[in-house]
Amino acid sequence: MKIVVAVKVVADDQDIFVSGDRSLDYSKARQIISTYDTNAIEAAAQLAADNDGTVVAISASTTKADDTKVKKDILSRGIDELFMVADDSLETADSYATAQVLKGIVDANASDYDLILCGDGSADLYAGQVDVQLAAALDVPVINEVTGLKVEGDKVVVERTLEDEVEEIEVPLPAVISVSPNVATPRIPGMREILAAGKKPSSVEGLAGALETKVEVEDIKAPEMTPRKNEIFAEGDIDAFAAAVAEALK
Amino acid sequence: MADFDAIVIGAGCAGNVAAYTLASAGKAVLVVERGNYAGAKNMTGGRIYTHSLAKVFPDYQDAPLQRKITHERISLMSPDSNFTVDYSARELEEAGNESYSVLRGPFDQWLAEKAENAGAEYIYGIAVEDLIIENGKVSGIIAFGDEITADVVILADGVNSLLTSKAGLSKKAPAINQVAVGAKETIELPAEVIESRFLCNPGEGSSWLFAGDCSNGIVGGAFIYANQDSVSVGIVATMSEVLKQDIPVYQMLENFKQRPEIAPLIRDGKTVEYSGHVVPEGGLHMMPEIVGDGVLVAGDAAMLCMNLGYTVRGMDLAVASGQIAGEAAIKALDAGDTSKAGLAQYKTMLDNSFVMRDMKLYESAPEFLETSPMMFRGVPEMLRDIMTPLFKNNGEPRQHVMQIAMPVVKKMGLFKLAKFAMKAVKSL
Amino acid sequence: MKALVLAESLDGQRDLCAGARQIADEVVLAVVKGAPQTGIADKAYDVELPEGEAAENAVAGVQAVYDAEQPDVVLIEPTPRNKILGGMVAAKAGASVISDVASFDGDTVTNMYFGGLAEMKQKATGAKFYTVAATAFQPGEATGTDTVETIAYTAPAKALVLKGTKEVPREGADLTKCDVVIGAGRGFAEEADLQMARDLAAKVGGELGCSRPLAENVDWMPRNLYIGVSGLNLAPKAYFALGISGQMQHMVGVTNAETIIAVNKDQNAPIFKQADYGIVGDLYKVIPALIEKL
Structure with a gap:
């Protein structure tokens, strides 16, 4: 069985700071695997292991993503090979544009795939649309919010968890499936996995041609913080504090 | 056949240099660091004397060093006064004699990159839990159920090393009077502002150590180091003493920053980092055994650290001990004998180097500092009581220096002071 | 300007139709899985879904509505099903869905970046598809007619097979x-x-x-x-x-x-x-x- 997992590499938002002019300062932020993609990688790795299959990772990210630590991190999580296209125009690329690039990687390196897994949404844009766009581009079925998967011949039976109900759906392969974080807990790669990752194949290419964007980004700024009263009391003034709180609750 | 020739635990000053030394000699070496990047778990005041770094890397000037230290300042603080000595000398700026302020994140990463480029393999984010010991010989490491073997393991895992005792190397758990706890803030300021406030030329900076009221009179002190775009301000105090009084170390730091002598130095600065760390201050007597079957100990893990009051040294010792550990390991691997006997040359080489020579020289410094409370409460006040009358002119009758000084000195105890001074100049 | 609303829940249908009034003159509603409410849009489409079929299989019906109506903007209630249905139509139209739009300023819409650390102002260069919640609009009334047109179900070539559903109690308060x-x-x-x-x-x-x-x-x-x-x-x-x-x-x-x-x-x-x-x-x-x- 041949599984592909789409992975986005982003800046670690814990270390993104807001500058005085409300623009974002990424200078101290390292590149990491987008949070919910680690769950998708784990689901893909487990599925491959359980079904005697192979699993490769594909990624459309910025040139900063061509970073040894991040690539090793991906490969230390049960992934056999990594195919990456790196270009800075991909930083805020919309889902249509991103899907075209991912389709290109799949066509060139894994055209005989059975299943493509995606995460819930990326840490930066959280659009949750690349799965649909990629499925449309590849002309295959797609389903999202998947919290469990089981291979049954040329189909995958998924547990699909919505707010008030859980569906059991049979998906014909090949297909694109996007998984919720609950689908699998990402492993903590062991030393041997990390060492082995350094020896696994990975390729990074540039974009062949211009990006086909369908959305233009005009501005990115931190929101204006609502001005607050900033009335701060010391521990001894609990009575005054309680009175202020009671007043606010009215 | 072991997985690696050598495994180094810890990617700090000692670990990276050991790995670099081994990799440069063609040995297969693995470094396992528990932080997500080299330096993530490290902290220094701080300043590094680069003489030992230069011996390993002739291009050490390319390292992310902050400012060359051209002003050595020491201050004695009483609650309401401050006495500062500011020393600068051209000779201290010359190659071989010089020192630089440093920030560990960028610096440790530079060292790690050197080692990686020389061929060392690195694993980050994994804390080694235990050692593989076969027939009394250390032969590898264990973490989360994974085992990796090596002919020699170098422990460079810092002041809180638990592996030293697991390796069977005798190590007394440090007494609480042998460790100090330090808190530090990195405060961002523009380079030109730092240069005008600390009276330095571009690219140059100052080291400034304080003793006395800044640590509430207990053994320890405050420090300020000028980095390129920031200032490191912190407090270090002996743990046993901290526990006996009621001001937490972070509060001491707050109070220090607000002193009228200090506030102008950091005005309008932006605090970008808080950190805390433990500092081994017991000196020679705290050192564990540093050679065992298949194992060597370097850096802070070997307690190679000195606090002399007017200067603090740890990094130059770590770099040198890392290099020497690497060289001893190479010799042992080439000879096919990584037993305690085969690795014993580490201790010999270390003894013959400035590392143990200086550790031995300053053997009594920790005890002196601990048994001289007047250094922190007494001497600063004495200085205040002599200096203030000198500069106070209010129309009241004045006295000669002798008449001012004698009663103050007598109050301290002339004999007591002399004894203190003698001991100081012999221990520090 | 014509807006097509693709909604699922009762609140969603009403809130998005009311909101659509604030940015468009004509409001058309399409609902898969259940009949659409009446009186909240100028025209409503009941996209048929046979009992026991997965909602996502009705994409041809939604596509038919889109093709017939040719809206200037599509507003999608951000449920998982609608993200697929609306997303498929957007993909076919060579467009991207802009997700979780928080406010409108003509063709420029605002949504979150890095989960809210920043706000992004964007403009679709092609067809406009947005997922949007009621909070993006000022509170208002949804108005309309009782006109409902039914779109017959067409199964997709590679259909999903719904094998069963289970109700799940909500965890924690809203x-x-x-x-x-x-x-x-x-x-x-x-x-x-x-x-x-x-x-x-x-x-x-x-x-x-x-x-x-x-x-x-x-x-x-x-x-x-x-x-x-x-x-x-x-x-x-x-x-x-x-x-x-x-x-x-x-x-x-x-x-x-x-x-x-x-x-x-x-x-x-x-x-x-x-x-x-x-x-x-x-x-x-x-x-x-x-x-x-x-």
Whole structure:
């Protein structure tokens, strides 16, 4: 069985700071695997292991993503090979544009795939649309919010968890499936996995041609913080504090 | 056949240099660091004397060093006064004699990159839990159920090393009077502002150590180091003493920053980092055994650290001990004998180097500092009581220096002071 | 201007049709899985879905509505099913769906970046497809006719097969509907101590949520009660931040709260700059005292 997992590499938002002019300062932020993609990688790795299959990772990210630590991190999580296209125009690329690039990687390196897994949404844009766009581009079925998967011949039976109900759906392969974080807990790669990752194949290419964007980004700024009263009391003034709180609750 | 020739635990000053030394000699070496990047778990005041770094890397000037230290300042603080000595000398700026302020994140990463480029393999984010010991010989490491073997393991895992005792190397758990706890803030300021406030030329900076009221009179002190775009301000105090009084170390730091002598130095600065760390201050007597079957100990893990009051040294010792550990390991691997006997040359080489020579020289410094409370409460006040009358002119009758000084000195105890001074100049 | 609304829930249909009125002259509604409500759009489409079929299989019907109506803008209720149905139509139209639009300014729409750390202003260069919640619009009335057209079901070539469904009880309260929310952070040393926060919540008629570490690092509370980046975005009357440091990653989740009240033992914690009322103290002492005095 041949599984592909789409992975986005982003800046670690814990270390993104807001500058005085409300623009974002990424200078101290390292590149990491987008949070919910680690769950998708784990689901893909487990599925491959359980079904005697192979699993490769594909990624459309910025040139900063061509970073040894991040690539090793991906490969230390049960992934056999990594195919990456790196270009800075991909930083805020919309889902249509991103899907075209991912389709290109799949066509060139894994055209005989059975299943493509995606995460819930990326840490930066959280659009949750690349799965649909990629499925449309590849002309295959797609389903999202998947919290469990089981291979049954040329189909995958998924547990699909919505707010008030859980569906059991049979998906014909090949297909694109996007998984919720609950689908699998990402492993903590062991030393041997990390060492082995350094020896696994990975390729990074540039974009062949211009990006086909369908959305233009005009501005990115931190929101204006609502001005607050900033009335701060010391521990001894609990009575005054309680009175202020009671007043606010009215 | 072991997985690696050598495994180094810890990617700090000692670990990276050991790995670099081994990799440069063609040995297969693995470094396992528990932080997500080299330096993530490290902290220094701080300043590094680069003489030992230069011996390993002739291009050490390319390292992310902050400012060359051209002003050595020491201050004695009483609650309401401050006495500062500011020393600068051209000779201290010359190659071989010089020192630089440093920030560990960028610096440790530079060292790690050197080692990686020389061929060392690195694993980050994994804390080694235990050692593989076969027939009394250390032969590898264990973490989360994974085992990796090596002919020699170098422990460079810092002041809180638990592996030293697991390796069977005798190590007394440090007494609480042998460790100090330090808190530090990195405060961002523009380079030109730092240069005008600390009276330095571009690219140059100052080291400034304080003793006395800044640590509430207990053994320890405050420090300020000028980095390129920031200032490191912190407090270090002996743990046993901290526990006996009621001001937490972070509060001491707050109070220090607000002193009228200090506030102008950091005005309008932006605090970008808080950190805390433990500092081994017991000196020679705290050192564990540093050679065992298949194992060597370097850096802070070997307690190679000195606090002399007017200067603090740890990094130059770590770099040198890392290099020497690497060289001893190479010799042992080439000879096919990584037993305690085969690795014993580490201790010999270390003894013959400035590392143990200086550790031995300053053997009594920790005890002196601990048994001289007047250094922190007494001497600063004495200085205040002599200096203030000198500069106070209010129309009241004045006295000669002798008449001012004698009663103050007598109050301290002339004999007591002399004894203190003698001991100081012999221990520090 | 014509807007096509693709909605699922009753509230969603009504809120998005009302909102569509604010940006378009003509409003058309399409609903898969169940009949559309009437009187809220100029025209409504009932896209047929046979019993037992997966909703996503009705994409041809939604596509038929889109092709027939040729709307200038498509507003999609952001349910998982609609994200696929609407997303498929967008893909076919060579367009991207802009997700979770928070406000409109002509063709420029605003949504969140990095979970709320920043706001992004974007413009679709092709066809306009947006997923949007009711909060993006001013409150308003949905008006319309009773016209309903049925679109027959066409099965897709590679259909999903729905084998069964199970109802699942909701975990935890819906914090977005609460007037008062209590947030618990790392200031709580042990899970059992959260009872204090629950007691305070009970006293003030609020519900309990948490900061990310409690939902993801120590697993004391379910993930859907985590407030902040990529979690809940709330605008309650009052928000209590207990033992929460006030990092941006959490505070973006409550920036629209009317009043923010903070309890933290560190006077330098950033939370105090973002609070209306705060007290520097040990929450193990303050919370019981507060419960008593309120």
